[in-house]
Amino acid sequence: MRAIIFDFFGTLTDPAAELLRRETFTATAEALGVPPERFWTAMSGSFPQRIVGAYGGTRETLLAMARLCGAEPGDDRLDRAVATHHAGAERVRRPRPGVLAVLDHLRALDYRLGLLSDCSSELYEAWPGTVYAPRIDAPVFSWREGLRKPDPRLYATAAARLGVPPAECWFVGDGGSGEHAGALRAGMRPVLVTNAAWPAAAALRSDPDVYLPDHRIDDMDGLLPLLASSPAQTEAR
Known part of the structure; x- marks a missing residue:
């Protein structure tokens, strides 16, 4: 062997x-300007697709999740959300x-x-x-x-x-x-x-x-x- x-x-x-994951998703949702519960549902429901690259990179994925939540974030907000999401992922x-x-x-x-x-x-x-x-x-x-x-x-x-x-x-x-x-x-x-x-x-x-x-x-x-x-x-x- x-x-x-x-x-x-x-x-x-x-x-x-792993117990921090929901907290980090909440921070990303707030950075995106979307309701945390809706964002959690969108992220959880899309997990099988996200892990095989169906939405692209983190920026593209967060934009897709925001749209699923009924939002259309501008570039500056999306930039902040990506940075927040990466920081949360580092904690997890x-x-x-x-x-x-x-x-x-x-x-x-x-x-x-x-x-x-x-x-x-x-x-x-x-x-x-x-x-x-x-x-x-x-x-x-x-x-x-x-x-x-x-x-x-x-x-x-x-x-x-x-x-x-x-x-x-x-x-x-x-x-x-x-x-x-x-x-x-x-x-x-x-x-x-x-x-x-x-x-x-x-x-x-x-x-x-x-x-x-x-x-x-x-x-x-x-x-x-x-x-x-x-x-x-x-x-x-």
Whole structure:
């Protein structure tokens, strides 16, 4: 097992930060000049389309959402809304406590690290400046690829960009979107991060996976012991 592919939100990011999402959407709505409840409904309802790039980048997406709310913001208002939305997205994607040290340790062990995220435009646009970017060898974003998990082409793309066969990849995620079942079908070894310490954040998931992997950890600090104890990993060493 030479590579590890991570989900992003709730896996590398702090699960508790998900509780900030509605607050950040409210700030964007106010910047756009639209009712926060209508904006929340528009954003939530458009999630499947937004994460495959159907509306374009963040500016185009916010304009489309404003129009769904019955507004036509001018350029200055739209500029402020984009800046507000990006600032809110940065709050929501703050790192899980200790996760950067885990990633650094894995890189020191010569693992190839990938990312497979169902995400909208703001993560893709901000990625090069995030603390995660220098630590991830091959990021794959649904918004950029025009596909969402569990599409097998996404897993194949992630493995190919890492230069590793799928059978030599772990997939680590907190569940949702059929991601673990998709990883298993792709030939990867899935690991569920249960986020047991953050039940309120986990309850926000509207599409929990039905399939539960055999390998489970409560937090990311359990990943290194799991990898070390894996029979395949032990044999490789």
